[in-house]
Amino acid sequence: QIAKLDIGRENRTGFPEAILAQGKDHDDLLIIINGYCTKKNSNNLLITRLDKNDYNRLKKDLKHLEEKGYNLDYNNKAKILIISNESKNKLSTNYGKIGIITGGTSDIPIAEEAKVIAEQGGAEVLTSYDVGVAGINRLFPQLAKMVKEGVKTIIVCAGMEGALTSVVAGLVDVPVIGVPTSVGYGIGGKGKAALYGMLQSCAPGIAVVNIDNGFGAAVFALTIIKNNK
Amino acid sequence: QIAKLDIGRENRTGFPEAILAQGKDHDDLLIIINGYCTKKNSNNLLITRLDKNDYNRLKKDLKHLEEKGYNLDYNNKAKILIISNESKNKLSTNYGKIGIITGGTSDIPIAEEAKVIAEQGGAEVLTSYDVGVAGINRLFPQLAKMVKEGVKTIIVCAGMEGALTSVVAGLVDVPVIGVPTSVGYGIGGKGKAALYGMLQSCAPGIAVVNIDNGFGAAVFALTIIKNNK
Amino acid sequence: QIAKLDIGRENRTGFPEAILAQGKDHDDLLIIINGYCTKKNSNNLLITRLDKNDYNRLKKDLKHLEEKGYNLDYNNKAKILIISNESKNKLSTNYGKIGIITGGTSDIPIAEEAKVIAEQGGAEVLTSYDVGVAGINRLFPQLAKMVKEGVKTIIVCAGMEGALTSVVAGLVDVPVIGVPTSVGYGIGGKGKAALYGMLQSCAPGIAVVNIDNGFGAAVFALTIIKNNK
Amino acid sequence: QIAKLDIGRENRTGFPEAILAQGKDHDDLLIIINGYCTKKNSNNLLITRLDKNDYNRLKKDLKHLEEKGYNLDYNNKAKILIISNESKNKLSTNYGKIGIITGGTSDIPIAEEAKVIAEQGGAEVLTSYDVGVAGINRLFPQLAKMVKEGVKTIIVCAGMEGALTSVVAGLVDVPVIGVPTSVGYGIGGKGKAALYGMLQSCAPGIAVVNIDNGFGAAVFALTIIKNNK
Amino acid sequence: QIAKLDIGRENRTGFPEAILAQGKDHDDLLIIINGYCTKKNSNNLLITRLDKNDYNRLKKDLKHLEEKGYNLDYNNKAKILIISNESKNKLSTNYGKIGIITGGTSDIPIAEEAKVIAEQGGAEVLTSYDVGVAGINRLFPQLAKMVKEGVKTIIVCAGMEGALTSVVAGLVDVPVIGVPTSVGYGIGGKGKAALYGMLQSCAPGIAVVNIDNGFGAAVFALTIIKNNK
Amino acid sequence: QIAKLDIGRENRTGFPEAILAQGKDHDDLLIIINGYCTKKNSNNLLITRLDKNDYNRLKKDLKHLEEKGYNLDYNNKAKILIISNESKNKLSTNYGKIGIITGGTSDIPIAEEAKVIAEQGGAEVLTSYDVGVAGINRLFPQLAKMVKEGVKTIIVCAGMEGALTSVVAGLVDVPVIGVPTSVGYGIGGKGKAALYGMLQSCAPGIAVVNIDNGFGAAVFALTIIKNNK
Amino acid sequence: QIAKLDIGRENRTGFPEAILAQGKDHDDLLIIINGYCTKKNSNNLLITRLDKNDYNRLKKDLKHLEEKGYNLDYNNKAKILIISNESKNKLSTNYGKIGIITGGTSDIPIAEEAKVIAEQGGAEVLTSYDVGVAGINRLFPQLAKMVKEGVKTIIVCAGMEGALTSVVAGLVDVPVIGVPTSVGYGIGGKGKAALYGMLQSCAPGIAVVNIDNGFGAAVFALTIIKNNK
Amino acid sequence: QIAKLDIGRENRTGFPEAILAQGKDHDDLLIIINGYCTKKNSNNLLITRLDKNDYNRLKKDLKHLEEKGYNLDYNNKAKILIISNESKNKLSTNYGKIGIITGGTSDIPIAEEAKVIAEQGGAEVLTSYDVGVAGINRLFPQLAKMVKEGVKTIIVCAGMEGALTSVVAGLVDVPVIGVPTSVGYGIGGKGKAALYGMLQSCAPGIAVVNIDNGFGAAVFALTIIKNNK
Ligand SMILES: Nc1ncnc2c1ncn2[C@@H]1O[C@H](COP(=O)(O)O)[C@@H](O)[C@H]1O
Ligand SMILES: Nc1ncnc2c1ncn2[C@@H]1O[C@H](COP(=O)(O)O)[C@@H](O)[C@H]1O
Ligand SMILES: Nc1ncnc2c1ncn2[C@@H]1O[C@H](COP(=O)(O)O)[C@@H](O)[C@H]1O
Ligand SMILES: Nc1ncnc2c1ncn2[C@@H]1O[C@H](COP(=O)(O)O)[C@@H](O)[C@H]1O
Ligand SMILES: [Mg+2]
Ligand SMILES: [Mg+2]
Ligand SMILES: [Mg+2]
Ligand SMILES: [Mg+2]
Ligand SMILES: [Mg+2]
Ligand SMILES: [Mg+2]
Ligand SMILES: [Mg+2]
Ligand SMILES: [Mg+2]
Secondary structure, eight states: OHHHHSTTHHHHTTSOEEEEOTTOOHHHHHHHHHHHHHSOOSSOEEEESOOHHHHHHHHHHTHHHHHTTOEEEEETTTTEEEEEOTTTOOOOOOOEEEEEEESSSTTHHHHHHHHHHHHHTTEEEEEEOSOOGGGGGGHHHHHHHHHHHTOSEEEEEEOTTOHHHHHHHTTOOSOEEEEEOSOOOSTTTTTHHHHHHHHTOSSSSEEEOOTTOHHHHHHHHHHHHHTTO | OHHHHSTTHHHHTTSOEEEEOTTOOHHHHHHHHHHHHHSOOSSOEEEESOOHHHHHHHHHHTHHHHHTTOEEEEETTTTEEEEEOTTTOOOOOOOEEEEEEESSSTTHHHHHHHHHHHHHTTEEEEEEOSOOGGGGGGHHHHHHHHHHHTOSEEEEEEOTTOHHHHHHHTTOOSOEEEEEOSOOOSTTTTTHHHHHHHHTOSSSSEEEOOTTOHHHHHHHHHHHHHTTO | OHHHHSTTHHHHTTSOEEEEOTTOOHHHHHHHHHHHHHSOOSSOEEEESOOHHHHHHHHHHTHHHHHTTOEEEEETTTTEEEEEOTTTOOOOOOOEEEEEEESSSTTHHHHHHHHHHHHHTTEEEEEEOSOOGGGGGGHHHHHHHHHHHTOSEEEEEEOTTOHHHHHHHTTOOSOEEEEEOSOOOSTTTTTHHHHHHHHTOSSSSEEEOOTTOHHHHHHHHHHHHHTTO | OHHHHSTTHHHHTTSOEEEEOTTOOHHHHHHHHHHHHHSOOSSOEEEESOOHHHHHHHHHHTHHHHHTTOEEEEETTTTEEEEEOTTTOOOOOOOEEEEEEESSSTTHHHHHHHHHHHHHTTEEEEEEOSOOGGGGGGHHHHHHHHHHHTOSEEEEEEOTTOHHHHHHHTTOOSOEEEEEOSOOOSTTTTTHHHHHHHHTOSSSSEEEOOTTOHHHHHHHHHHHHHTTO | OHHHHSTTHHHHTTSOEEEEOTTOOHHHHHHHHHHHHHSOOSSOEEEESOOHHHHHHHHHHTHHHHHTTOEEEEETTTTEEEEEOTTTOOOOOOOEEEEEEESSSTTHHHHHHHHHHHHHTTEEEEEEOSOOGGGGGGHHHHHHHHHHHTOSEEEEEEOTTOHHHHHHHTTOOSOEEEEEOSOOOSTTTTTHHHHHHHHTOSSSSEEEOOTTOHHHHHHHHHHHHHTTO | OHHHHSTTHHHHTTSOEEEEOTTOOHHHHHHHHHHHHHSOOSSOEEEESOOHHHHHHHHHHTHHHHHTTOEEEEETTTTEEEEEOTTTOOOOOOOEEEEEEESSSTTHHHHHHHHHHHHHTTEEEEEEOSOOGGGGGGHHHHHHHHHHHTOSEEEEEEOTTOHHHHHHHTTOOSOEEEEEOSOOOSTTTTTHHHHHHHHTOSSSSEEEOOTTOHHHHHHHHHHHHHTTO | OHHHHSTTHHHHTTSOEEEEOTTOOHHHHHHHHHHHHHSOOSSOEEEESOOHHHHHHHHHHTHHHHHTTOEEEEETTTTEEEEEOTTTOOOOOOOEEEEEEESSSTTHHHHHHHHHHHHHTTEEEEEEOSOOGGGGGGHHHHHHHHHHHTOSEEEEEEOTTOHHHHHHHTTOOSOEEEEEOSOOOSTTTTTHHHHHHHHTOSSSSEEEOOTTOHHHHHHHHHHHHHTTO | OHHHHSTTHHHHTTSOEEEEOTTOOHHHHHHHHHHHHHSOOSSOEEEESOOHHHHHHHHHHTHHHHHTTOEEEEETTTTEEEEEOTTTOOOOOOOEEEEEEESSSTTHHHHHHHHHHHHHTTEEEEEEOSOOGGGGGGHHHHHHHHHHHTOSEEEEEEOTTOHHHHHHHTTOOSOEEEEEOSOOOSTTTTTHHHHHHHHTOSSSSEEEOOTTOHHHHHHHHHHHHHTTO
C-alpha cells in the first residue's frame, strides 16, 4: 500500500495547488483549470508564471467559472492567477511569519511570487525591498525590525553578485533561503554569479533554490514554519 | 554600535567554532588552534576537512594541550578533529532531531561531516545510509521511521544524478536539505548533475547547499531546529 | 564496391524518410518534398519540427500533391507533417510494442514526436503521460501494465531533473531510452540537468539521446524491436 | 507490497553484482565483499575500476575466500576483479551476440570493461579494436563480419571527436550504443567532444552512455539481447 | 616607419574589402559605403551578414550610387551585397581552385558566404553540398572529382557532430579547413559539437575557423592559393 | 622608429622585472637569471610563483651570484624570490600608499604576492587580513583607518563568494581593485564565484584582475599611484 | 552610527545618480524619476540602457518636468537619458582627462556610455574610435597624442578577441581599464573571448570591468582621477 | 576497391608515422614500435608526448633495435623520440620553408614539437621565440626577416590571451596557423583564452588547431607547402 508511505502528504497538500503556466499552451491550461474546479478542493488554485496577455485570454474562456462563484485574481507583479471560491475554499490558518527582502527593485517580481505563494500557504509575510549591499546601512534597521517581529525564516532575493545573502546570514540566526534572481548582464549575469555566490557563501546558515524560483523558496519556507508550530 | 545590529549572533555562536583546514598550512593551523584554546570558550573547537596525515602531524605538536586537559578526538570518516575540554566546555543541550540519509556508500563521509557538526551544535541525529533510488523499496520504511521519530528536517546526501532528493521531498513534509556529493565521473560528474538536479527538482520543499558541503547543511539544519523550540 | 559494405541499409530504409524542417526555408522544403514525391517510394514522407504557420504555407503550395492522391496529415502536438499516398505506400508491418512515458504535461510534444515516428516505422506504441517523480505512486500501476503488455523497450521523456528515468530503470528490465526535454529554467534548465542526470544515473540499463530528440529515441527504439523479431 | 511493483527485478538480478571500487576505501570494500560471499548468490561478484595496487592489497586480505573455494580473477586492462565460486555460481546462459569496436588503442580499457561485464551477464562478445575514422577502410570488413555473425547490437568506444559512432550507425541497422572515452586533450578533450558528437550525430540509431561508462553500455546491451530471445 | 613592417599588405589588400553588417545600424552602413565609394579602389565592396530587409532599405538609400555606374548585387543565400563598378574595379585574376563541401543542406548559407568571398578574392570554386557522413558513399566520388580537378585546399562546412571533416581529411592530402556551422539543437548544438570535433579530429591535416565563419575560411583559403602560384 | 611610440615605457620599466617561474624548468630559470644579472639594471629581479623546493635548487646553482654581492631573499608566503644587489640597485622611491585587505586567512598568500610587488615597485603598503563579510563589523574600523592614512587605492583579495569587494566599494571612494582568489570548493569554487561576483558587483568603483593574480593587481595599483604624484 | 563608517561617501556621491532602465518597467521608472526630481539634488539624473522607444514613452509622461524647468537630453548611441535642471544642478568641476578608445565601430555605443558618465562625473574625455589591432599602425599616433595631452587613465572598449587592450597596455604607463564588448559570434563571442583575453593579458597594468559595462569603467576611471588631484 | 577512394593517401603517408605516447602504457608502446620496425618503411618513426622517464624505460627495452642499426634520438623539449634507420629510411626532400614563432618562453615546448614534426616531414623551419605582444617592437624585425626568407606559412604558438596571432596576421599575407598553448592560470587559463581569441580574431587569414597541438599545426603546414611546389 503506497499511500501508507506517502508520509505527511495529507498535511502538505494543505499547500495551494500550483500550475506552472510557462511552457503550457492555452488549451492545456483550460483543461487543467476546468478539471481542478470540478473536483472538491479545499484550497485555491494558483497559476504561476502567467503573462498578462495569456491571463486576459484565459479570463475570457473562464467566464463560466466566475458565474459559478469562482473569483479570478491576477497579480501583475507576481504573474500569478489565483482562482478561489469562497463557498468551497477557506484560507489556510496562519502558521507563522516569514521575512522577504530584495537587493534591488528588479528583484521584486520574484519576491512577490514568493509572497503570494507563502500567503496562500498560510504564512504572514513581512517584506523589505531594495536594501542591497551597495548602501549597506539601509539594511540594518530593516533586519532588526524583522527579527524583532519574530520571523522564523528570511527569503533573500538578489541578483547581480547576490552578496546581500551573505551579509544577512552574517547578522541573523534564523534560516536564510537564498533566491538568486536573473538580474545582471555579461559574465555571471542572469543569476549565475548570484547563485554561485550564495552556494559559496562564507557565512553559514544559507540554503538556496534555483534562479528566479520564488515559488520554491516560499514552499520551502512553509515547510519550516509549518513544522515549527 | 555595530554589535547591536548583529541580531541573534549571541545565540548562533552557540554553534561550535569550525576551522576549515583545507587550504591552510600546518603552521597556520597550529597558531589558530593555540589561539583558540587560550581564550575562554564554552564550545568545542572543530577542525574540518583535515586529512589523517595532517591530523597526525598536528597531534604531535599539540601534546601540550592534552597535558592541559584538552581532548583530541579525530573522526576519520568525517575528517573532523574535535578539540574539547570537559572542564571548560559543556555540550550544547538538545535542540531536536535531524535525519540524514545518503544514496550510496560513497556519500557517507559527507553525511558524517554533517552528523558531527549537527551533534556538536546540539542536535540528535538519525541516519540511514545507502538507500538510493536504484532500489527504491529500501527507502520507504527508513523514511517512515524517521518521520515517526519526529525529525524536524532531513538532510539528503546524494551524488551521481541525486534523484533521491526529489523522491524524498515527494514523500515527506519537513524541509529537505539537499547536499550534492562529488560522486560520479564523466559529464555531470563530481556533483554537478546532482546539484543541477536538486535545483531543478520537480518536487518542491527542497533547498540546497554546495557540493560536498555537509558542514553548511548541518549549520542550516541547526538554524531550523533552534528556532523550532 | 561501397554498396556491399552498406550492411543492412536495405532493411533500415524501411524507416519513414524524415526531413528536419527547422533551419530550412520554405523554398528548400518545397523542392525536397516535390523531389521525394516524384520518386517511387514505399514509405510515407515525414516533415519534422514544422511550425503550424509553416505547415499552412506549405499546404497551399502542395495542392498539386493532394490532387495526385497524396494525403497531408499534420500533427499539431508532434509538429510533424505526414505525406502519404495510399496507392503507393503501405504502412509498415508491426514489429512489436514500445512504451512511451513522460514526467509532466510539458514533455508531451516530444513524446508525441517519438510516437508518430515509431508508429510510422512499424511499432505499436503504448503511452502514459504525466507520471513524474513528485507523486511516484502514479507511476507504478502504469509501468506494471506496460510490462505486462509486453513492451520491448520504454522511452522516458522528462525535463527538469529527469529523475523519472532512474526510477523507471530501477523497476523494469527492458532497455530504457532517456529523452531529456528542454523543460525547466535557471541553472540546469532547458534539459541540461535532465541530460546530466540520465547520463549519471545510478540505475544501469539506460542510454540517452540528445535533449528534445524524440525522433532519435524512436528510431533507436525501432532498431531494437526490428532486430527483436 | 513494493516487491510486486519491482517488475522484472527477478530477471534483471541475473546480471552479475557489480561494485564500483573507485571512491571506496580498502576497508569498505572488504566489508562489502565478505558480506556478499556469506550470502547465497548464483552470480559472480564483480569489483570494477579497481587499480592494480588496490587489487594486490585486497588479494592479501581475501586469502580466506580462496581457501573456501572462491577464485579471484583480476583483469588488468578492464580493471575488474571477478570473484567466482564454481560450486556456488554457474555462468549465465548465452543470451546472444554483442559487437564491441574502438576507434584507437587508447579506448581499449573501456571496451574491455564492457566486454567483461557483457560476458559475465551472459553475452557472447565479438571485438574489433583500433578501426577509427582516420583510416576508414580498416572499418568496413570488420563491420561486415560482425553483422554476418549476427550481433544484436554494437557498442562503439571512441574518444577524441568520436566520429566513428556516426560512421558505424550509417552502415548497420542494429542499435548502436556510443561510449565516449576520455581520450584527447585541449578543448573538447577528456571525452567531451566525443559525447557531444554522439548526441549530435546526424546518423540516427545511436543512444549513448556517459564518458568511459563501459559498464553502463554493457548492461544496456544486455537488456537488449535478453529481451531479444 | 611602420609601413615598412606591414609586410605583404600591398598584396593582401587584393582581397575585396568586407564590412560586417551585423551589429551596425543602417546609418553607419550608409556612411561607410558612401565613404568607400568616393575613394579610388580597385576592388568591389562586400557587405556581409546583411539581412534581406536591411538590404532593401539600403538599396533605396543608395540609388545615387547606381546612377554613378555602381552595380548592387545581393546574394540571398550568402547574405552578401556586392557593390561593384565596372569602370573602376576589375575582377581579380584567378589564383587557383578551392573546393567547398557541406554535410547537409542547412550548411549551404555558410558555404555560399565562403564561395562569394573566395570568388571575389580571385579563386575558382568547386562545390559539392549535402554529402554528409550518414550516407558516406555519396562523398567518395565527389571528393575524387575535386582532387582530380586540382583543388589546392578544401573548405568543409558541417554542423551537428561535424564528422565529415575528419572523414575528408582521412581521404585527401590538401589542407582541409573546417567551418563548424550552427546547425543542431540540444547539448553540443549551435556548432559547439562540430567545433570541438574538428579541433579533436584524429585525422591530422585540419585547421579550423570559428562557427559559421565562412568569411574567415575563404580569406584563409585565399592566403593558401595566393602564395601557391 | 618604434621606440618613439613606446610611450612612457622608460618610466614603467621602473617596475621591478618579474619572471613567472611557474611553467618554466630549472635550466631555463638559471639562464634567465644569469642573463639578467650580467646586464646593467637598476632594479631588483623578482622570480614569482617559485615553490620552496625549486627555490632551494636554484639557490645552490646561484652561489656565484651571492659571491658577486647579490642577495637572494625568498618570501615563503608570497612565493617570490628577490635578487638584489645593493651596489647596483637602489630601491624605488615612495610613490604613495596602497591598502591590501583579505576576506580570510587562505587569501593571504595572494595578498603577500601583491604586497611584495607593490613595495618593490615603490609603494608603501598597509594590510588588513581576515576581515571578511561573515563578521562584517571587523571590517569597518580597518577600512576607516586605511582611508585616514591616505591610501590611494585598495586591493581586495577574496575567495569563496568574494562579497567583501562589493561591501568595501560601497564604503570608500578610492579605486577598488578586486583579486578573486582560488579559495572554495564545489560549484563556483577555485575563484569562479568570486570573479563573477566582482564583475557583477552592484557597487560601482571596482575593476578586477584574474583569479589569484596578486602580481597584476599590484602592477595596476602602481600605475595608479605613480601617475598620482 | 553607520554613517560614520561610510567613509568618503560624501565625496563619491558627487557622481551623477544613475538608474539602470533595463529590467525595469515603464511605471517603475516614472516613480523613480519623479521621486528623484522632488528631492533636492545637486546632480543630474542619468537613466542608462534606455531604448529609444522607451525614452519616447517616458518623454510623454514627463512633460510636467519640462514645465518645471527640467531638461531631457537623450543620447541615442549611449542609450542614456540625462535629466538636468540648470537652476538646481551645476555640472561637476573638471577632475582631469580620461582617454577612451575602441577597436571597431561596433564598440562605439559602449564607449559613448562611458563617455557620457565620465563627463557627467566631471572628467574631460578624449576619444579615438576604430583603431583596432588588425591595422595596428592606426593606433600609434592616436595613443601618442592622448598621452601627450595628459590623460590619467585609458578605457579600452574592444570585442571579438579584445587584443587591443594588451597592445595598448604594452605601450603606455597609465592605468588601462578594459571593457570587453559583446561583439563577435561563435565560440568566445558576445564578449567572452575579449573578457578572457583581457584577464589573461601578458601585459600587466590592466584591470577589467564586465562585458559592455561602459558605466562601471567610467565610474572606476572617475575614482582614479578624483583621487588624483 | 576502397584504396581507389583513398585519394592522395600515397602522397600523405610521406609524413613520418607518429604515435601519441600519452595514454598508452609501456607494453603497448613496445608492441607498436617493434611492429613498426619489422615492417618495411621509408620513414622514421616518431613517438610524441613521451616523458623523459618513459623514454628511459623504453630505451632499455629497445636495445635490440639499436643493435639492428636503428638510431634512438630523444628531443627533451619537444618530448619526441625519433627512431630512424639510415639504411632503411631516407629523410624527406625539402618541400619549402615554414616559420614558427612563440609569444613567450613557456610556449617553446609546443613550438619545438611542431618543429620536429615539420622537419621530419620535409620542411625547412625558421624559428623566432619569445616575441610576444607586451613588447611588440621585438616582433617586427623578426617577422620581416621570415617573410623575406620566403616562408610559405607561419605557425604562431601563444598562450595567455594569444593576441600575438592577431597582430601577426595583421602584418603578413601568408596563412597564419594559430596554436593556443596551455599557458596561463585563472579564468581563460590553460589555453582557453588563447583559443577563443584566435577564433575570434578580427584579423582574417588565421586558422587554428587545438590547444598545445603543435603536431597538428605542423602536419597542416606540411599539407600547405607540399601542395605548394
Ligand atoms: N567543511 C567546511 N565546509 C564549508 N565551510 C566550512 C567548513 N568548515 C568551516 N567552514 C566555514 O569556513 C569558515 C572558516 O573559514 P576560515 O576563517 O578560513 O577558517 C567558518 O566560519 C565556517 O563557516
Ligand atoms: N561575415 C564575416 N564574418 C567574420 N568576419 C567578418 C565578416 N565580414 C567582415 N569581417 C571582418 O570584420 C572586419 C570588419 O569589421 P568592421 O570594421 O567592424 O566592419 C573586416 O575587416 C573583416 O575582417
Ligand atoms: N605571479 C605572476 N602572475 C601573473 N603574471 C606574472 C607573474 N609574474 C610575472 N608575471 C608576468 O609574466 C611576464 C613574464 O613572462 P615570461 O616572459 O614568460 O617570464 C612578466 O612580464 C610579467 O608581466
Ligand atoms: N602530439 C600529438 N598531438 C595530437 N595528435 C597526435 C600527436 N601525436 C600523434 N597524433 C595523432 O594521433 C594518431 C595516433 O593515434 P594512436 O593510434 O592512438 O597512436 C596519429 O595518427 C596522429 O595523427
Ligand atoms: Mg536599488
Ligand atoms: Mg549502494
Ligand atoms: Mg504534472
Ligand atoms: Mg590508432
Ligand atoms: Mg541531408
Ligand atoms: Mg576567517
Ligand atoms: Mg573596423
Ligand atoms: Mg617573455
